Amino acid sequence: MADHIINGKELVSDVRGRLKEEVERLAAEGLQPGLAVILVGEDPASAVYVRNKAKACEQVGIYSEVHRLPAETTQTELLELVHKLNAAANIHGILVQLPLPKHISEDAVIDAIAVEKDVDGFHPINVGNLSIGKPSLLPCTPAGIIEIIKRTGTSISGKRAVVIGRSNIVGKPVAMLLLRESATVTICHSRTENMKELCREADILVVAIGKPKFVTKEFVKPGAIVIDVGINRLEDGKLAGDVDFDDVVGISGPITPVPGVVGPMTITMLLQNTVQAAKALRS
Ligand SMILES: Nc1nc2c(c(=O)[nH]1)N[C@@H](CN(C=O)c1ccc(C(=O)N[C@@H](CCC(=O)O)C(=O)O)cc1)CN2
Ligand SMILES: [Mg+2]
Numbered sequence: 001m002a003d004h005i006i007n008g009k010e011l012v013s014d015v016r017g018r019l020k021e022e023v024e025r026l027a028a029e030g031l032q033p034g035l036a037v038i039l040v041g042e043d044p045a046s047a048v049y050v051r052n053k054a055k056a057c058e059q060v061g062i063y064s065e066v067h068r069l070p071a072e073t074t075q076t077e078l079l080e081l082v083h084k085l086n087a088a089a090n091i092h093g094i095l096v097q098l099p100l101p102k103h104i105s106e107d108a109v110i111d112a113i114a115v116e117k118d119v120d121g122f123h124p125i126n127v128g129n130l131s132i133g134k135p136s137l138l139p140c141t142p143a144g145i146i147e148i149i150k151r152t153g154t155s156i157s158g159k160r161a162v163v164i165g166r167s168n169i170v171g172k173p174v175a176m177l178l179l180r181e182s183a184t185v186t187i188c189h190s191r192t193e194n195m196k197e198l199c200r201e202a203d204i205l206v207v208a209i210g211k212p213k214f215v216t217k218e219f220v221k222p223g224a225i226v227i228d229v230g231i232n233r234l235e236d237g238k239l240a241g242d243v244d245f246d247d248v249v250g251i252s253g254p255i256t257p258v259p260g261v262v263g264p265m266t267i268t269m270l271l272q273n274t275v276q277a278a279k280a281l282r283s
Pocket of ligand 1: 262
């Protein structure tokens with residue numbers, strides 16, 4: 001593999017190794033971080049992500065419990081479970097896997113999670129704290145993206161960063177985090193005019209638009225770091241990112257393949273948030 005293809009296995013095992021050591025130190029002090037994950041319904045992709053989260057917890061020594069609820073679960077029943085977990089002393093992080101079935105309001109459920117246990121960083125108070133630069137639990141995919149960029153040795157301060165996508169889970173928070181690192185940030189979306197030209201100015205290009213192979217080499221400034229957040233299942237069953245990797249790899253600087261980097265790093269940041277929440281709740 002070309003040396004500018006970012007190696008997710010190496011990155012993830014390094015960060016998880018560090019977290020495992022920290023969890024061991026906390027255990028010696030009598031604290032075991034605990035995560036509760038709630039999965040409603042039978043979405044197969046969500047089931048895989050939840051299984052991977054539980055496995056990752058086990059790997060680093062975090063206690064985890066998965067609450068698998070039927071698709072017909074009412075919003076009231078789900079909120080009751082969230083309230084119970086908010087009060088549970090052995091649980092420091094609560095995560096409700098998204099998407100939820102249509103009859104449940106995601107906003108109502110996220111609002112019900114105790115702010116200090118919101119290890120997804122989706123609660124409006126955590127989102128607000130991120131935007132005004134106060135310490136908070138950060139959303140996992142955006143936090144992972146910053147970690148990936150830093151670990152390639154790319155400096156962010158003063159650089160032009162373009163984010164394609166304006167979702168609440170990825171596009172907006174990653175733009176806020178890049179701004180916090182003193183990048184000059186542009187957010188592009190479906191209505192953006194001259195998107196290729198804007199992207200070609202980017203030293204850092206983050207793509208989270210949900211369209212397979214949308215970004216081709218015409219979008220990329222030579223040497224730019226390219227972070228692909230897309231996970232698109234193609235008709236042949238293969239996964240594709242939002243970046244046309246084969247087209248872009250010859251011109252970009254460090255680039256993330258899909259699968260293998262952003263997804264596993266997202267789960268790693270969830271572990272990190274759970275440890276952070278456990279330490280904050282203890283003190
Ligand atoms: N409550 C949340 N729900 C969702 C989130 C989230 O951060 N919190 N993000 C996504 C799903 N997600 C985590 O929950 C997630 C998606 C993908 C991966 C991952 O490891 N992807 C692999 C490919 C996996 C595959 O084969 O399908 C990769 O990129 O290498 C991890 C987590 C929406 N919901
Ligand atoms: Mg809904």
